[in-house]
Amino acid sequence: MYEDLREAVYQANLQLVEAKLVVLTWGNASGVDRQAGVMAIKPSGMDYRTMTADDIPVLSLETGEVIYGNRRPSSDTPTHRVLYNAMPSIGGVVHTHSPYGTSFAQARHAIPCYGTTHADNFHGPIPFTRDLTEEEIGSEYELNTGKVIVETFDEMWIDPLHVPGVLVGGHAPFTWGKDTASAVENAIVLEFSAMMACQSLSINPQTRPIPQSLLDKHFFRKHGPSAYYGQRK
Amino acid sequence: MYEDLREAVYQANLQLVEAKLVVLTWGNASGVDRQAGVMAIKPSGMDYRTMTADDIPVLSLETGEVIYGNRRPSSDTPTHRVLYNAMPSIGGVVHTHSPYGTSFAQARHAIPCYGTTHADNFHGPIPFTRDLTEEEIGSEYELNTGKVIVETFDEMWIDPLHVPGVLVGGHAPFTWGKDTASAVENAIVLEFSAMMACQSLSINPQTRPIPQSLLDKHFFRKHGPSAYYGQRK
Amino acid sequence: MYEDLREAVYQANLQLVEAKLVVLTWGNASGVDRQAGVMAIKPSGMDYRTMTADDIPVLSLETGEVIYGNRRPSSDTPTHRVLYNAMPSIGGVVHTHSPYGTSFAQARHAIPCYGTTHADNFHGPIPFTRDLTEEEIGSEYELNTGKVIVETFDEMWIDPLHVPGVLVGGHAPFTWGKDTASAVENAIVLEFSAMMACQSLSINPQTRPIPQSLLDKHFFRKHGPSAYYGQRK
Amino acid sequence: MYEDLREAVYQANLQLVEAKLVVLTWGNASGVDRQAGVMAIKPSGMDYRTMTADDIPVLSLETGEVIYGNRRPSSDTPTHRVLYNAMPSIGGVVHTHSPYGTSFAQARHAIPCYGTTHADNFHGPIPFTRDLTEEEIGSEYELNTGKVIVETFDEMWIDPLHVPGVLVGGHAPFTWGKDTASAVENAIVLEFSAMMACQSLSINPQTRPIPQSLLDKHFFRKHGPSAYYGQRK
Numbered sequence: 001m002y003e004d005l006r007e008a009v010y011q012a013n014l015q016l017v018e019a020k021l022v023v024l025t026w027g028n029a030s031g032v033d034r035q036a037g038v039m040a041i042k043p044s045g046m047d048y049r050t051m052t053a054d055d056i057p058v059l060s061l062e063t064g065e066v067i068y069g070n071r072r073p074s075s076d077t078p079t080h081r082v083l084y085n086a087m088p089s090i091g092g093v094v095h096t097h098s099p100y101g102t103s104f105a106q107a108r109h110a111i112p113c114y115g116t117t118h119a120d121n122f123h124g125p126i127p128f129t130r131d132l133t134e135e136e137i138g139s140e141y142e143l144n145t146g147k148v149i150v151e152t153f154d155e156m157w158i159d160p161l162h163v164p165g166v167l168v169g170g171h172a173p174f175t176w177g178k179d180t181a182s183a184v185e186n187a188i189v190l191e192f193s194a195m196m197a198c199q200s201l202s203i204n205p206q207t208r209p210i211p212q213s214l215l216d217k218h219f220f221r222k223h224g225p226s227a228y229y230g231q232r233k
Numbered sequence: 234m235y236e237d238l239r240e241a242v243y244q245a246n247l248q249l250v251e252a253k254l255v256v257l258t259w260g261n262a263s264g265v266d267r268q269a270g271v272m273a274i275k276p277s278g279m280d281y282r283t284m285t286a287d288d289i290p291v292l293s294l295e296t297g298e299v300i301y302g303n304r305r306p307s308s309d310t311p312t313h314r315v316l317y318n319a320m321p322s323i324g325g326v327v328h329t330h331s332p333y334g335t336s337f338a339q340a341r342h343a344i345p346c347y348g349t350t351h352a353d354n355f356h357g358p359i360p361f362t363r364d365l366t367e368e369e370i371g372s373e374y375e376l377n378t379g380k381v382i383v384e385t386f387d388e389m390w391i392d393p394l395h396v397p398g399v400l401v402g403g404h405a406p407f408t409w410g411k412d413t414a415s416a417v418e419n420a421i422v423l424e425f426s427a428m429m430a431c432q433s434l435s436i437n438p439q440t441r442p443i444p445q446s447l448l449d450k451h452f453f454r455k456h457g458p459s460a461y462y463g464q465r466k
Numbered sequence: 467m468y469e470d471l472r473e474a475v476y477q478a479n480l481q482l483v484e485a486k487l488v489v490l491t492w493g494n495a496s497g498v499d500r501q502a503g504v505m506a507i508k509p510s511g512m513d514y515r516t517m518t519a520d521d522i523p524v525l526s527l528e529t530g531e532v533i534y535g536n537r538r539p540s541s542d543t544p545t546h547r548v549l550y551n552a553m554p555s556i557g558g559v560v561h562t563h564s565p566y567g568t569s570f571a572q573a574r575h576a577i578p579c580y581g582t583t584h585a586d587n588f589h590g591p592i593p594f595t596r597d598l599t600e601e602e603i604g605s606e607y608e609l610n611t612g613k614v615i616v617e618t619f620d621e622m623w624i625d626p627l628h629v630p631g632v633l634v635g636g637h638a639p640f641t642w643g644k645d646t647a648s649a650v651e652n653a654i655v656l657e658f659s660a661m662m663a664c665q666s667l668s669i670n671p672q673t674r675p676i677p678q679s680l681l682d683k684h685f686f687r688k689h690g691p692s693a694y695y696g697q698r699k
Numbered sequence: 700m701y702e703d704l705r706e707a708v709y710q711a712n713l714q715l716v717e718a719k720l721v722v723l724t725w726g727n728a729s730g731v732d733r734q735a736g737v738m739a740i741k742p743s744g745m746d747y748r749t750m751t752a753d754d755i756p757v758l759s760l761e762t763g764e765v766i767y768g769n770r771r772p773s774s775d776t777p778t779h780r781v782l783y784n785a786m787p788s789i790g791g792v793v794h795t796h797s798p799y800g801t802s803f804a805q806a807r808h809a810i811p812c813y814g815t816t817h818a819d820n821f822h823g824p825i826p827f828t829r830d831l832t833e834e835e836i837g838s839e840y841e842l843n844t845g846k847v848i849v850e851t852f853d854e855m856w857i858d859p860l861h862v863p864g865v866l867v868g869g870h871a872p873f874t875w876g877k878d879t880a881s882a883v884e885n886a887i888v889l890e891f892s893a894m895m896a897c898q899s900l901s902i903n904p905q906t907r908p909i910p911q912s913l914l915d916k917h918f919f920r921k922h923g924p925s926a927y928y929g930q931r932k
Contacts, residue, residue: 023421023425024418024421024422026350026353043464044462044463044464045462045463045464046463046464071464072463072464075454075461075462097349097350097425099425099428099429099432100432102348102350102429103429103432103433103435103436104433104436105348106347106348106429106430106433106440107347107433107434107436107437107440108437108440109436109437114572114573114636115568115571115572115636115637115638116563116636116637116638117492117563117568117638120492131444131447132447134444134446137444137446137447137450138446138450141450141454170347170348170349170443170444170447171348171349171447172348172349172350185490188489188490189490192489192563192565195565196565196568196569196572197572198432198435198436199565199566199569199664200569200570200572200573201435201436201573202435202569202664202667202668203569203570203573203575203664203667204573204574204575207572207573207574210636211597211600211603211636213600213603213604214597214598214603214636214637217603217604217607221541221607228541229510229511229541230510230511230512230538231509231510231511231512231537231538256887256891257884257887257888259816259819276930277928277929277930278928278929278930279929279930304930305929305930308920308927308928330815330816330891332891332894332895332898333898335814335816335895336895336898336899336901336902337899337902338814339813339814339895339896339899339906340813340899340900340902340903340906341903341906342902342903364910364913365913367910367912370910370912370913370916371912371916374916374920403813403814403815403909403910403913404814404815404913405814405815405816431898431901431902434901434902435901580805580806580869581801581804581805581869581870581871582796582869582870582871583725583796583801583871586725651723654722654723655723658722658796658798661798662798662801662802662805663805665798665799665802665897666802666803666805666806667806668802668897668900668901669802669803669806669808669897669900670806670807670808673805673806673807676869677830677833677836677869679833679836679837680830680831680836680869680870683836683837683840687774687840694774695743695744695774696743696744696745696771697742697743697744697745697770697771
């Protein structure tokens with residue numbers, strides 16, 4: 001039952017550890033099967049070293065109910081589910097407390113696009129959400145975290161696959177992609193771009209974003225119909 | 234004799250090395266057996282690579298005398314003992330010179346709660362102690378280090394299990410927890426939170442702590458009767 | 467066919483990973499055979515862990531056409547080719563997004579020569595290029611990246627083997643050397659010097675470059691006819 | 700011939716790599732046999748991975764002539780020899796380009812004693828030397844580097860075993876100790892203290908050194924007749 005999906009989600013969670021994006025149990029990756037109407041996600045608070053693909057629970061996208069597995073899903077599951085339901089083009093979501101991305105989230109500062117490393121995967125600055133209200137925190141907190149992400153992208157008219165990540169203010173980054181593996185890659189790029197943005201600002205507080213033409217060039221040489229990066233498939 | 238206690242303390246000391254919180258021999262973990270009235274702690278100045286569980290000395294909580302083992306206990310033992318005697322709810326203590334925690338201790342700057350990573354384990358800023366006086370340093374220095382920690386928590390009316398750590402001014406962090414393993418986890422979270430606080434301040438010197446409602450939400454979703462993080466036990 | 471060249475280029479690409487200068491697939495090393503009029507370079511977007519020497523394509527220096535191998539060459543190939551054709555003394559080129567070098571490139575700030583570590587391999591500050599124009603980005607971008615590097619060195623009258631590297635503004639570093647292995651070494655030194663320049667500026671914003679006499683001493687004790695560093699060959 | 704000395708020096712050089720204090724071939728450790736009037740040191744520019752104890756040359760302390768081995772000694776040998784001849788209490792010398800120590804050397808900024816980590820091994824700030832003159836660089840540069848270190852300690856009336864290290868301005872740190880192993884330990888502590896001093900200044904630019912009483916306490920609980928740290932020998 002959903003073996004491929006659970007295996008992909010399991011592997012993605014291990015890759016987050018290997019890429020040093022998670023410490024302790026902070027972080028989770030999920031994936032979706034749109035046809036079956038289900039998502040799979042890391043179990044809550046489990047040690048990455050003892051977890052197996054069998055521990056990955058599967059839930060209904062519509063109701064959020066667990067329909068496969070004995071483990072309690074990540075406490076961040078409602079956030080992932082809101083994203084899948086509001087962004088039909090995405091196939092995977094990743095949440096980490098990766099250090100530089102989280103530092104920008106804590107500083108409530110977007111990650112500006114200072115170079116081509118960032119532009120290869122994110123077509124513009126990575127935005128941060130407004131703070132949640134006391135009411136939004138008090139009830140259905142994780143669900144409201146998802147809603148405030150969706151609100152941010154709706155208000156700024158950004159295509160989620162063009163800027164596949166966000167900083168939740170005072171909390172940490174979420175990334176996504178066309179599948180779980182892409183969401184992991186975007187989590188790596190977000191962290192690396194955040195680290196270099198922080199260092200660039202330290203070297204030169206007047207550092208400016210790259211011009212639009214360079215941003216377009218790098219993003220579209222890897223994404224969309226004119227892409228020419230990588231091997232022919 | 235006290236085999237489980239010594240083994241737990243031995244493992245905790247190895248975990249500090251694995252988590253890269255100690256360099257050379259700077260750091261020690263201890264644990265307590267309240268019923269037996271004893272504590273076990275790392276031996277002084279021993280190499281973590283050659284130490285075995287058999288090298289862990291056991292002492293009387295009341296008198297401080299070694300009652301098991303041939304090794305001299307850590308020179309920081311009196312600090313640990315003061316904490317166990319003044320804080321009846323704790324079961325383990327950890328001392329490290331982890332780099333960012335120590336940098337905040339040197340800067341005599343509390344670690345503000347800038348995000349949910351910090352809030353998951355510490356219900357508020359991690360305070361620093363006042364400097365010891367010349368008299369306190371000159372006689373029974375390690376004992377007085379413990380006393381100034383207890384004084385800090387008494388004056389601020391903080392429950393030690395709600396803010397399970399402190400920065401000793403000009404020195405380094407101490408953490409604790411309900412057992413030795415929790416004290417190690419709190420040492421990891423303290424260091425990670427300190428690193429991100431330093432980076433957040435570098436990105437935005439006006440970074441503000443998260444609101445009380447978010448602090449409460451994250452701490453109490455992991456601790457206390459309403460916790461819902463992790464697997465059911 | 468060109469087995470030694472492909473093997474050297476393959477090894478150089480692995481060394482970039484080992485030296486932690488590349489993340490994901492960002493980075494490439496190439497080498498040249500001047501007599502045969504060919505260059506070899508990393509294939510585009512391939513995982514360093516699965517790549518073998520057989521995947522390294524060989525191209526004509528003059529026309530840029532692939533004359534050996536089935537893989538599409540790195541998208542940065544035109545940049546490398548311009549450098550080989552304009553700088554007849556170089557035998558290898560390396561491109562990375564190494565974090566501190568890239569941060570200086572993003573900050574559009576030369577790496578000043580603050581110490582002997584830098585002076586051992588670079589006889590002066592490592593310059594950055596002007597930004598490419600919209601036209602240069604819009605058409606033959608990678609070729610124009612090479613041209614703006616050559617322009618930088620022509621205008622400043624710098625011998626490319628005396629300052630074997632550059633920062634492309636808003637992008638990342640390129641280094642080179644008498645062969646591919648030297649280009650890799652220079653990429654390592656550039657990154658290490660950039661990291662220490664950033665830290666030196668953080669400690670003392672008034673840090674000044676070392677005097678010319680010390681710069682000369684260190685560079686020429688390792689390079690040129692009066693060198694006395696290392697073992698007699 | 701001098702087998703123990705060469706083995707100790709060989710091991711010390713490997714420990715510098717293991718402690719991540721050297722990159723490429725930047726760094727060297729040496730040791731002395733006072734009775735025999737000889738010193739042993741790393742060979743110049745050799746890869747640490749292929750070097751064996753047999754490659755360690757032995758020289759006369761008085762004349763500097765190689766009296767054992769086929770390898771050319773480190774180009775920094777004259778600096779080490781000046782230190783051994785001017786500081787009769789030291790038994791080992793280490794030179795590295797460790798990143799934070801070197802950054803302070805480049806910034807021409809002493810490493811202040813901001814905490815007990817530093818105070819455990821260095822009884823006060825780690826000073827930096829004045830810049831060498833053009834004449835001192837032009838002729839017998841490495842010998843003059845040693846002389847300017849000795850000058851620094853003579854002028855400040857510091858016992859070299861109380862502050863077992865120095866920053867050579869615009870260059871990098873040298874450390875020493877009662878034997879080669881202690882010199883390596885002091886190189887590790889210097890780098891770690893430099894890193895935390897840099898971070899402390901970043902967190903609080905007004906960070907002040909610890910008081911004299913705390914400095915004395917920590918240094919003398921590990922060194923001299925009243926030491927009580929570690930196991931009884």
